[in-house]
Amino acid sequence: MDIKTLTFIVVGATFALYIGIAIWARAGSTNDFYVAGGGVPPVANGMATAADWMSAASFISMAGLISVLGYDGSVYLMGWTGGYVLLALCLAPYLRKFGKFTVPDFIGDRYYSQTARTVAVICAILVSFTYIAGQMRGVGVVFSRFLEVDITTGVLIGMAMVYFYTLLGGMKGITYTQVAQYCILAFAYTVPAVFITMQMTGHFLPQTGFGATLADGSGQYLLERLDGLSTQLGFAEYTEGTKSGIDVFAITMALMVGTAGLPHVIIRFFTVPKVSDARRSGGWALVFIAVVYTTAPAIASITKVNILNTLNGPDQQGVLYENAPSWVNTWERTGLITWEDHNEDGRMFFSNDERNEMTVDADIIVLASPEIANLPNWVVALVAAGGVAAALSTSAGLLLVISSSVSHDLLKRTLMPSITDRQELLYARIAAGVAVLIGAYFGINPPGFVAQVVAFAFGLAAASFFPAIIMGIFHKRMNSAGAIAGMVVGIVFTLSYIIYFRFVNPAADTPDNWLFGISPEGIGTVGMLLNFIVALVVLKFTKDAPAEIQEMVESIRYPKGSGAATSH
Amino acid sequence: MAFESQDHAKAYWKENLSLMLKLLSVWFIVSFGFGIILVDVLNNITFFGFKLGFWFAQQGAIYTFIVLIFIYIKQMNTLDKKYKVEEE
Numbered sequence: 271m272d273i274k275t276l277t278f279i280v281v282g283a284t285f286a287l288y289i290g291i292a293i294w295a296r297a298g299s300t301n302d303f304y305v306a307g308g309g310v311p312p313v314a315n316g317m318a319t320a321a322d323w324m325s326a327a328s329f330i331s332m333a334g335l336i337s338v339l340g341y342d343g344s345v346y347l348m349g350w351t352g353g354y355v356l357l358a359l360c361l362a363p364y365l366r367k368f369g370k371f372t373v374p375d376f377i378g379d380r381y382y383s384q385t386a387r388t389v390a391v392i393c394a395i396l397v398s399f400t401y402i403a404g405q406m407r408g409v410g411v412v413f414s415r416f417l418e419v420d421i422t423t424g425v426l427i428g429m430a431m432v433y434f435y436t437l438l439g440g441m442k443g444i445t446y447t448q449v450a451q452y453c454i455l456a457f458a459y460t461v462p463a464v465f466i467t468m469q470m471t472g473h474f475l476p477q478t479g480f481g482a483t484l485a486d487g488s489g490q491y492l493l494e495r496l497d498g499l500s501t502q503l504g505f506a507e508y509t510e511g512t513k514s515g516i517d518v519f520a521i522t523m524a525l526m527v528g529t530a531g532l533p534h535v536i537i538r539f540f541t542v543p544k545v546s547d548a549r550r551s552g553g554w555a556l557v558f559i560a561v562v563y564t565t566a567p568a569i570a571s572i573t574k575v576n577i578l579n580t581l582n583g584p585d586q587q588g589v590l591y592e593n594a595p596s597w598v599n600t601w602e603r604t605g606l607i608t609w610e611d612h613n614e615d616g617r618m619f620f621s622n623d624e625r626n627e628m629t630v631d632a633d634i635i636v637l638a639s640p641e642i643a644n645l646p647n648w649v650v651a652l653v654a655a656g657g658v659a660a661a662l663s664t665s666a667g668l669l670l671v672i673s674s675s676v677s678h679d680l681l682k683r684t685l686m687p688s689i690t691d692r693q694e695l696l697y698a699r700i701a702a703g704v705a706v707l708i709g710a711y712f713g714i715n716p717p718g719f720v721a722q723v724v725a726f727a728f729g730l731a732a733a734s735f736f737p738a739i740i741m742g743i744f745h746k747r748m749n750s751a752g753a754i755a756g757m758v759v760g761i762v763f764t765l766s767y768i769i770y771f772r773f774v775n776p777a778a779d780t781p782d783n784w785l786f787g788i789s790p791e792g793i794g795t796v797g798m799l800l801n802f803i804v805a806l807v808v809l810k811f812t813k814d815a816p817a818e819i820q821e822m823v824e825s826i827r828y829p830k831g832s833g834a835a836t837s838h
Numbered sequence: 839m840a841f842e843s844q845d846h847a848k849a850y851w852k853e854n855l856s857l858m859l860k861l862l863s864v865w866f867i868v869s870f871g872f873g874i875i876l877v878d879v880l881n882n883i884t885f886f887g888f889k890l891g892f893w894f895a896q897q898g899a900i901y902t903f904i905v906l907i908f909i910y911i912k913q914m915n916t917l918d919k920k921y922k923v924e925e926e
Contacts, residue, residue: 336896341877344895348869351900355865358907359858363914477897481887491887509881509892518874526869544925546915553907560900567896827851828923830840 274418276651284454284655285431288447288662292434312547316554318448319538321455321663323350323529323555324562325401326408329455329660334635336570340500341511343570345521349728351556351563352522353529358552361530362539364743366548367826370540372671373533373735374679380742382819383750384684389757391679393734394533395672400727401534402668402705406432406713408661412654415637422714428658429710432665433703445541448667451659456561458656462640462649463565466572469643476568496571499578502586504623508571514781520792527798528728531736534667537674545829573639580642581620581628588617597641606631665709669702676701726768729794733760737801746823747814752805760801767793840923850921857913861906869899 328350336343368376374394378387409428414421463476471492473479483491496508506512513521529535538555539548581598583589591609598618601607608629609618620628637657640649677698682689689697734757741748741756768790771779781787788796814820825831841847872880873895880891888897918924 341892341895344873344892347896348873348899351903352865352869355862355903355906359861359910478886481885481893483887493888493892509889515874519870522869522874546911546918546925549907549911549914553904553911556904556907560904564897564900824847825840827854828840828847828921829918829925830923831925 271647273647273650276647277654280648280651280655281658284450284659287450288431289434291447291450294446312542312550313554314445314449315538315542315547315551316556317452317558318445319535319551319555320558320562321448321452321659322538322667323535323559323664324452324455324660325664326405326412326657326661328562329459330408330411330636330657331633333566333569333573333639334632336567337574337635338632339511340506340508342513342518343567344511345513345518345525347563347567349522349525350529351559353526354552354556354559356526356530357535357539358549358556360743361536361739362548362552363545363829364826365536365739366539366542366545367829372674372679373536373739374675375683376742377735377738377753378679378683380819380823381738381748381750381753382816383754386738386750386754386757387679387683389754390735390738391675391684393730393757393761394675394679397532397727397731398534398668398671398675399705399708400730402665402672402709403712405661405665405668406709409658409665410713411633412637412657412661415654425710425713428661428665429706429713431658432662432669432709433706448663451663452558455656455659455663456558458652458659459562459636460565462643462645462653463569465645465649466576466639466643467568470572470575476565476572480568480571492575493571496575499575499586503578503582503621504625505621508574514787516787517781517784517789517792520788520795524729524732524792524794524798527732527736528730528794531731531734531739532728533675533731533735534664534671536735536739537667537671569636569639573635573642576639576642577630578620581618588615588619590617592616594618595642595644597638600641601634601638606634665706669705669709672705673698673702725791726794729764729768729791729797730761732794733764733797733801737798737805741802741805743823743826746820748805748809749812749815751812752807752809755808756801756805759804760797763800764794764797767797841921846921850917850923853917854914857910857917861910865903865906868894868902873899 332343332346335346365376368380370376370379372394374387374390377390378384406425406428409431410421410424413419413424413427419427460476464474467473467476467479470485471479471482472485473482480492483489484495488495493509497510500506500508511518539551542548542551578586580595581589591611598607598609602609610627611617612627613625618628619625620630637653640653677694681697682694737760738753738757741753767785771784771790779790781789784790785793785796815823841850872891877891877895880894881889883890885893915924
């Protein structure tokens with residue numbers, strides 16, 4: 271069977287599965303819609319968190335980025351996993367004991383202030399929207415390649431899918447569909463990785479295989495070969511990288527802290543029955559994420575060697591274009607691979623100097639890796655289904671945050687306190703519908719900077735939510751004035767820095783002009799520090815939090831008497 | 839007040855914080871220490887075909903993170919029982 275038919279069957283079957291689960295788990299009450307009635311077991315919740323977390327960006331483009339960046343790509347690996355240590359140790363158990371639905375709920379109640387709540391709602395909506403546009407685009411890319419439809423149709427199909435089960439199921443539907451999605455995306459990611467590792471090194475495990483010796487009889491280590499090839503072809507040495515130490519430090523920190531501050535991840539920890547389960551959920555989530563994240567660097571380095579060998583030939587002299595493998599031609603049609611024969615010798619050549627004749631888009635590495643390694647068509651179809659699962663699961667989680675921020679935090683708690691549960695649920699569904707349409711619009715008409723904005727969402731979360739939540743738990747005298755001032759300064763500083771260097775004056779976006787040599791990707795770290803400093807200084811000159819708030823903070827510090835998450 | 843006395847409440851929180859800080863120190867040393875600050879020094883050592891610093895940055899740190907969380911879970915459950923504040 272050809273790839274197109276197989277992709278139809280595999281993606282269709284998985285989609286039917288997700289919808290089936292969503293209908294089976296249909297939400298009845300507002301509690302069910304937002305937090306699955308507080309009744310999801312930790313292992314299932316861990317899997318759902320992992321699916322929620324691993325977006326189209328993780329699945330489709332992370333390994334490709336690492337393949338291009340080499341050692342510098344470690345910022346994503348450490349940044350997007352290390353945040354779970356912060357979550358499990360410093361946030362999850364306490365937020366679960368607090369027992370509310372949303373992050374703005376915590377900020378609003380802990381800082382006894384509607385202003386604090388509103389600032390938090392705005393931050394949550396900002397962060398979630400920037401994210402969702404990228405997801406819609408991700409689904410569009412997968413469909414346009416494998417179903418040979420244009421990208422607009424691809425995005426519209428994805429939009430309809432997300433719309434269905436978010437609205438039908440709410441959180442409970444999403445939690446169990448996300449468990450299914452995790453299984454599919456992890457399977458789709460690891461199976462091709464195992465195949466290519468065995469081909470290249472004879473090792474079964476990708477995690478150890480990319481450090482092993484090559485199976486071509488040379489006895490050379492794979493990474494040694496890759497370093498050698500990279501130097502020879504004008505790329506940076508793969509295991510060394512080119513970013514400055516301080517920038518790698520700042521980006522890693524911003525991604526870690528941003529992970530711990532992302533509202534659609536935090537909300538997951540409200541859905542478990544007990545405080546001890548919230549701790550365990552964090553652990554399980556990281557185990558499931560690590561399956562993919564420890565495989566990614568193996569795919570990155572092995573596929574890089576594969577690409578260099580198939581384009582340049584084993585002797586690195588270039589391969590005749592008429593002998594090019596079929597994946598080069600299929601991806602050329604999407605415009606993501608191009609060849610220009612500068613020296614007119616009829617041979618392709620891929621390097622990072624004046625000899626280069628190829629452009630290879632980093633986003634194709636994962637999707638193309640089974641084709642590059644000549645794996646069977648069903649593996650290619652499976653990878654497409656995995657990409658769709660990753661993009662759908664994250665979009666659904668984000669939609670839920672947007673709909674709950676609007677209906678619960680903004681309408682019910684601020685503007686229209688008298689609405690009933692039923693009306694609140696209706697508004698939640700309307701908000702999700704509007705959000706999906708806006709997301710699809712940006713998916714079809716990306717403002718050209720969607721990918722960058724997705725990465726910046728972490729910096730914004732790091733600079734706004736993280737310090738406010740941490741101080742809310744660990745500094746019981748912290749008051750509303752301090753927290754609000756901190757959040758506003760943190761997010762305004764970070765946003766201005768990003769907008770200045772990326773959109774106002776992109777010509778100046780070089781290490782010489784950056785503050786302390788920190789790029790816009792890493793500036794959230796500085797924003798976070800400013801947030802802490804401003805909050806502590808303001809606290810010095812204003813009154814401590816009232817006694818009843820300090821008592822409440824004491825009570826979230828131990829598990830006993832947690833009960834299910836409640837609206838009020 | 840779920841604790842038997844104010845002293846118990848203070849002692850519980852103190853033990854919780856000290857456990858947290860110990861684990862976070864390891865978190866910092868493995869990722870920012872071994873994976874970033876000391877990466878060039880550790881890269882002189884070869885570990886199963888990997889340069890050691892590179893291995894910490896792309897593999898080792900992630901495994902350590904998982905172990906840290908599970909140690910925390912186990913120790914906190916013990917601590918909850920010791921001060922009788924576990925959930926029913």
